[in-house]
């Protein structure tokens with residue numbers, strides 16, 4: 373996985389920041405996995421392969437939710453801003 377931000381070079385960073393950044397990278401990893409599995413899902417007609425891959429895709433989406441729960445615990449500002457963005461989206465699309 374590519375690294376977006378190398379926090380290990382700075383010894384002044386708190387462990388909470390390291391855990392938060394790792395969580396964000398893990399969310400990216402789960403989203404990349406979803407993209408890969410869905411690409412593979414739609415490139416096969418084999419019903420057993422499709423069922424297996426779809427089950428894995430669903431599990432990866434669950435992992436995204438779990439990691440967002442962890443991120444929101446570690447960084448409540450992220451939760452507030454994400455929820456604000458979600459409300460803006462739903463308000464803008466109710467029309």
Ligand SMILES: [Fe+2]
Pocket residue numbers: 402405431432435
């Ligand atoms: Fe996963």
